[in-house]
Amino acid sequence: GAVVSQHPSWVICKSGTSVKIECRSLDFQATTMFWYRQFPKQSLMLMATSNEGSKATYEQGVEKDKFLINHASLTLSTLTVTSAHPEDSSFYICSAREAGTFPYEQYFGPGTRLTVT
């Protein structure tokens, strides 16, 4: 149980284009989803927290207009990187939390590697 998937697992896009990453909870309802960014050999940095049906809460320094997050259903959240640039290349990981569970219990997806050329 508690499986989170991400699609695609890797994506290459050209500078200036937009790319969408999906995060799905497969066997539970995710009231809260988190998006992290991980640079090579570095830790995970939280980008934003989203609750189903509400606007995402972005961490300080994260551009809301560049990283669009939508959490329209209890099983799906999407991260759209708009007008991507090479510096946006990174490993993006989502996690999900089920309502009524331990507040910090998060199930992580396998990640999406984005390369912007």
Added chain:
Amino acid sequence: AQSVTQPDIHITVSEGASLELRCNYSYGATPYLFWYVQSPGQGLQLLLKYFSGDTLVQGIKGFEAEFKRSQSSFNLRKPSVHWSDAAEYFCAVGSMFSGGYNKLIFGAGTRLAVHP
């Protein structure tokens, strides 16, 4: 501010040897503490967690961790390492922020290499 420090960036051990990965935290109240493992190109898997009770916590894959409040530490241990344990290990602390939402703050990670 809440923070997590993992002093060792990279550790190499021989297969069958014991392992201890260090984690120190900075948090005003009783912390919620976690250890995660990340294999190459993969997401994170929870090894164990502590939020109250017995300060020695048992996890999956033969790992354990001990919470020491006086030292602000939550070190991860394994008595005998297997080659499959080679991975990146992250310590994290749960933190409550304004607005009522919770988040995890991660340490920088320790990369474990295992020699045959």
